[in-house]
Amino acid sequence: MKFLQQLELEHKILFVAILLSISFVWPVQNFFINRMSATLGQSIDPGLEPLLRTSLLTSSPHDSIAYIHRIERALQWKALIPIIVNELRSALIIFSVLAFVILFLVAYYALRSLTRPIKNLASAVTRIGKGDSALLTKTSGGSLGILERTVIDLESELILLREKTRIAGMESAWQDIASIMAHEIKNPLTPMRLTLDRLEEKALHGVGLSADEVSKYAQRINTQIDALERLVNQFRSFSKEPEAHCVSFDASARIAHALQSLSEALVMTTTGAGTAFADPYLLDQIVLNIGKNALEAGATHLHIKCTMNNSHITITCSDNGIGIAHYDLDRVWLPYVSLKKGGTGLGLPVVRKLVETMNGTISLVSSINKEDHGTQVLFTLPSTLASKDQHP
């Protein structure tokens, strides 16, 4: 029964047709043969042969030949009836089989012609749903043809709509970039302008500046210039394919060194050790980004764990920040999407790009539970040259 359920519609119809044909043709054929056999049997006069034989005994030698021929004819007809019936039966069976085969082929062709456009339509709709081409070129006639033409029109409409959406998306993205850029550039410019105004004010009032003050103002401006430079670097990192100069090095030591600049704000612990075959400068960038994100998420503690497995090193960075809601987890990898106020939305996308450049993988789990909140960034890097081209 399961087999029958799995059959396609046209095969089911044909299967039923075969059963009906066999159950119908066989009795009909038997009925005709039996009727014919009976009719042929009735055509023999049982009294003819004895009559002819009696006549033969009393006939003249000249007439006896004619009687013998008559007897022969009656006997031959009687003897040939089973042969004639068998011949008819064979002919009927052959004709039935031939008719059945022809009808089967015609029915199969007709059913396929009927169901194939429906199948094509179904797969076309599926392809359209997946964003592929419908591949519908030839249309059938009748209602199916109308349906096919509708699907083709629908596909054209969808292509147009997709293009419009893409253009709108690009425009929107550019607007977002421009707004982010403006915002990010404006942020350091404001303190710089304030510092310069202060300097100008003092100069206009003839107030002299001590060496400490000059140093303080210069440092303030330098800090903002650094911020601007960092912003430019982040954009540049995202816009171009980073180059990785891979070497073997102690990953845990490198990470600990890279995160020293954040040690005043974060309590950092490192466990495990391992060798990575990667670009140490790119690794610095990765862990700094992760550390900065942890800091901005209000984390006070960052734990780094290095685990070696066959050909890869797995680095797990766990913080106790506010965490990310599960519905936002997928969005964090999208460029220009930031969950923080004033964020560029490029931090984690850049991190992912850097990891993938070094043939690694990255994933993120996070929790916003009150008792157990925080984010865990887990990334792998090759540990040997041989494993560089293999993904874990």
Place this chain on the structure above:
Amino acid sequence: MVNQLKDGVVGLALFLSQWLSAGGQVPAITLAHIQASEKGIYITTSISITVKEQLNDLLDAGIPIRLRMQASSDAGDTLTLLRTLSCNISDYTYTIIDSSVNMKPAYRAVSKRYTQALVAFKDYVRFEAMVSPTSRTIHFEAMLLPSKASQLNRSVDMSSLLGFQKISKTFTLR
């Protein structure tokens, strides 16, 4: 009278043996007798066959059975006969007629009249041939020819009743 009695007894025995047999006998050429002499090797074969009732009816209706029988040895001897079994419906006797195919002068032999179809059939499927004494193998072949219902002007194929269209066997003599 004695011959008729003898035919009757043999016919009854043949009928009983066929009746008691399974009935599904596969036709085959079997060796019945072989005798070597200075003149040549005299060999008799027989086709083992089950005679169906329908075949008997056809025969009794005056439709003859025709076989082309051939014996050929590796020494180059070939004997080909056209053998016909027919029934005379005026007195229900059966006759076997042999006629030559490749013999010169033409050869034609008519058997005695059989009163029992089974006895006639027993002799009909026996084939005797003499080949040169140097022969090592002899090949027998029997091919069924179409019969004709003379009064209906209709050809009858009896192969389905006899169970073969063509049958052959090679015997190694030494």
